[in-house]
Amino acid sequence: MTEQKQQYAYVGVDPIVLFGRLIVLAKRGPDAKTGPGVWHTPGTVVRIGQNMESAMCSRVREKTGLVVRPLCDTMQQSFVRFYDDLQRINEYGDIALSFLSRVVGGEMWPGEHIAEVKAFRPDELSSLHIGFDHAQILKDGIARLRDLGEID
DSSP states (O other): OOOOOOOSOEEEEOOEEEETTEEEEEEEOTTOSSSTTOEEOOOEEOOTTOOHHHHHHHHHHHHHSEEEEESSSSHHHHEEEEEOOHHHHHHHSEEEEEEEEEEEEEOOOOOTTEEEEEEEOGGGGGGSOBOTTHHHHHHHHHHHHHHTTSOO
16 A cells, blocks of 8 residues: 655644753654654644644653743744745645743653753754754744843
């Protein structure tokens, strides 16, 4: 039986997770279906029964052990931008919306299919092997964090 090609793009959320003045990233484990060994923002697709905030918060907790909330009072105020270029849609099957979030609890540990979770200074990110289009997502999120005075 052949697998049918996906006909529609999913909606994803790729949060920028702020831990103090550091950015939290997850490193995919060797068993990950896509991008084994790459660092990424701990995002997900939005499932039926979830809104963007609940998808973001639950997935960050599953992947990193950390409890997050939107950085600003609302998700709309925490919005960075959306990513919908055709390469992303064709390769990963989704469009993504990025939001700023802040760690409010939990304990950092790697979840399923995650090899490592770590918080980095923004100037350390350029030395990492960042997967997918997350380097651009991080660049945009860091610029917004700087505009808000959250990081230097």
